[in-house]
Amino acid sequence: MYLDNNKLNGTIPLSFNGLKNLKRLELQGNILSGYFPELTQLSNLNFLDASDNAVSGNLPANFPASLVELSMRNNQIEGSIPSSVFNCAYLQVMDLSHNRLSGSVPPSLFTHPSLQQLTLSYNQYDSVPVLGNSGLTSELISVDLSNNNIHGFLPGFMGFMPKLSALSLENNKFSGIIPIQFALKVLAAGSGLAQFERLLLGGNYLLEPIPGPFLELEPGSVKVQLGNNCLYRCPVRWFFCEGGAQKSLMECKAFGPIIP
Missing domain, CATH: 3.80.10.10 (Ribonuclease Inhibitor)
Structure with missing residues (x-):
């Protein structure tokens, strides 16, 4: 109908x-x-x-x-x-997307037996569950949680999702360092995991160091955005640092005491 x-x-x-x-x-x-x-x-x-x-x-x-x-x-x-x-x-x-959903993103969505595309951007979520290795059986190919109000560390378990190739977590309030499993999944050479073809992490409060595997990427091979964070050793000349200049030191220190 x-x-x-x-x-x-x-x-x-x-x-x-x-x-x-x-x-x-x-x-x-x-x-x-x-x-x-x-x-x-x-x-x-x-x-x-x-x-x-x-x-x-x-x-x-x-x-x-x-x-x-x-x-x-x-x-x-x-x-x-x-x-x-x-x-x-x-x-x-x-x-x-573009609603007023709030609270924590339901963990069952990341272990759903058939869900392939999940778009919850532009809501009012404030957290993502910590699932350990639960994502190993996920069918998700694309996840978009951008433009919410999510705090805490990046959900490292998403780096183990076997089919996930597009992840957008930009414009939230994630802090801490980028999980090494995210960087390895961008390469995904011989790992049995689908490669991150799009990884958008800009507009958060992420800290250094930049994971080493990012330095092995060739420009144009994948779409990675790390701009507008607190990564002061992420020069724009590195293509994966695109997405805007890094936040000011004042803004980063005002966000939390762990900013050096």
Whole structure:
């Protein structure tokens, strides 16, 4: 069902549950508001897009278990992602960017059995769970957590994700050093891991030293951005230091006492 870009307003009707054979529901680009209803009776629904509306409140407690793609970007959704998403065993794409989700990013998203693309940028998350080696079974290829308010050290476990090739953590408040596993995954020569083809870490409070493997990179081989951090030995002439000048010493010291 294609209802996108029709200037529809009001709330999304619960009566959609009566469309038992519906496989695709496109509601994006309207003026729909209020809570998003539970549509769990749509047992055949594969694709749901309610992006670019004014949907508010929390996400529904449950989604159709048959979902393959879920997109609700650019709304006013608050709270957290329900743990029931893990029951959507076929889910491959989730885009909830440009909302007001907060708290910690749910750890189940990094161990989901089928999720390949996770986009949670432009929300209000403040932390990422520490998972150790739990990411070893992850199917994720692309993760975007940029433009949140995430503190703490970079999530080193993501450097062990076997298929992850695109990672954006820029414009948060990460601090500490860059994990060596991130640098090794940029090279990924003979490691059995997918190479980082895009690694965006700019706009944080990361410290030196620069991991040695970065110095082995050839310009143009990968996209790495380390600018706008606290890496004062990361000259712009090194292509992986691009993304803007480093923060001032004053700003870095104001952020935390560990800045030298």
